[in-house]
Amino acid sequence: MGKQMLDVAIIGGGPAGLNAALVLGRARKKIVVIDEGSPRNMVTHASHGFLTRDGVAPSEFRALAKEEISVYPSIAFIKDMAISIEGSDGQFRITTKHGESFISKKILFAVGMKDRPLTIPGLAEVYGKSAFVCPYCDGWELRDEQLVIINKGAELMHAAPLISGWTNQVTICTNGPDQLTDDERKELEQHQVSVFDSVIKQIDSNDGIVEQVVLEDGTVIACRGIFFKPDLVTGSALPQALGCEITEAGMIVTDDFGKTTISGVYSAGDAASKLYQTIAAASMGALTAVAINNELNIETWKRAK
Numbered sequence: 260m261g262k263q264m265l266d267v268a269i270i271g272g273g274p275a276g277l278n279a280a281l282v283l284g285r286a287r288k289k290i291v292v293i294d295e296g297s298p299r300n301m302v303t304h305a306s307h308g309f310l311t312r313d314g315v316a317p318s319e320f321r322a323l324a325k326e327e328i329s330v331y332p333s334i335a336f337i338k339d340m341a342i343s344i345e346g347s348d349g350q351f352r353i354t355t356k357h358g359e360s361f362i363s364k365k366i367l368f369a370v371g372m373k374d375r376p377l378t379i380p381g382l383a384e385v386y387g388k389s390a391f392v393c394p395y396c397d398g399w400e401l402r403d404e405q406l407v408i409i410n411k412g413a414e415l416m417h418a419a420p421l422i423s424g425w426t427n428q429v430t431i432c433t434n435g436p437d438q439l440t441d442d443e444r445k446e447l448e449q450h451q452v453s454v455f456d457s458v459i460k461q462i463d464s465n466d467g468i469v470e471q472v473v474l475e476d477g478t479v480i481a482c483r484g485i486f487f488k489p490d491l492v493t494g495s496a497l498p499q500a501l502g503c504e505i506t507e508a509g510m511i512v513t514d515d516f517g518k519t520t521i522s523g524v525y526s527a528g529d530a531a532s533k534l535y536q537t538i539a540a541a542s543m544g545a546l547t548a549v550a551i552n553n554e555l556n557i558e559t560w561k562r563a564k
């Protein structure tokens with residue numbers, strides 16, 4: 260496979276990359292999916308909100324997807340990390356950590372996002388078990404519970420009303436200066452939401468379930484769950500190395516069909532959107548696959564004239 264010209268090399272085998280593979284495989288395109296197997300949601304036991312797969316473990320979702328896709332013979336899966344990509348539209352060379360190389364006409368980056376290391380002591384122990392990032396994904400399981408939101412400033416003023424849809428027992432820890440205006444503080448007060456701006460000393464938990472948040476000023480907040488804002492970076496440095504435009508927040512810039520600023524290079528899923536939902540990533544993977552297939556077919560059609 261390494262020597263033959265592939266139509267598309269998909270870097271990343273999460274929901275976006277796998278759904279793109281399904282569409283491209285059914286369109287009879289020769290593709291490789293290179294995936295190192297470290298998705299952001301690997302810390303969680305159950306993924307929610309994907310119709311027909313509500314509550315499935317992320318690993319099971321991937322296994323089911325691969326089983327379905329493996330009936331299409333032009334798709335190969337490689338468990339490896341892509342470490343370099345050279346060339347341009349029509350002929351890219353991808354090299355992996357284990358020394359394999361592939362030549363492909365198009366590239367699809369479905370590399371997701373990565374969390375920067377968690378700095379609050381005790382947060383890593385509860386992440387994915389009782390501390391989460393998205394209430395649509397995990398709010399139902401924590402409904403009516405005593406929750407702590409760790410966030411600050413304008414984003415906090417988005418998070419607080421949002422999470423109030425799942426519980427009215429919310430305390431806010433800004434873990435340092437709250438970056439709120441007087442009006443915003445007043446608004447939170449009117450909703451009986453307490454705001455603590457002392458730095459978080461530690462999060463105490465038992466078997467992954469948060470019990471209390473301890474602040475440096477001595478305040479102890481008992482709670483059963485946490486929602487926090489993670490600090491994210493693009494899942495791989497390769498898109499930037501290839502010249503793709505990236506936003507300050509680490510998102511790969513694309514048009515509505517996943518086309519990046521570099522010819523022949525596409526991106527889909529969390530790496531190219533702010534939705535951070537499995538079903539949205541899969542849907543974007545499918546849409547982008549259609550765009551890539553269209554481009555490939557038109558190129559072949561024109562060459563054959």
Ligand SMILES: Cc1cc2nc3c(=O)[nH]c(=O)nc-3n(C[C@H](O)[C@H](O)[C@H](O)COP(=O)(O)OP(=O)(O)OC[C@H]3O[C@@H](n4cnc5c(N)ncnc54)[C@H](O)[C@@H]3O)c2cc1C
Binds near residue numbers: 303305541
């Ligand atoms: C704690 C947590 C819980 C979540 N729960 C839910 C939920 O309940 N419901 C929901 O809809 N969403 C949930 N999400 C969001 C969901 O995980 C993402 O939206 C989704 O996984 C994005 O899919 P993706 O294919 O874009 O990226 P990912 O699933 O992150 O997959 C990207 C893949 O690319 C690989 N990769 C990156 N670089 C390279 C490289 N150079 N070479 C090879 N492989 C590479 C990675 O290892 C990874 O396997 C959750 C997220 C987190 C963090």
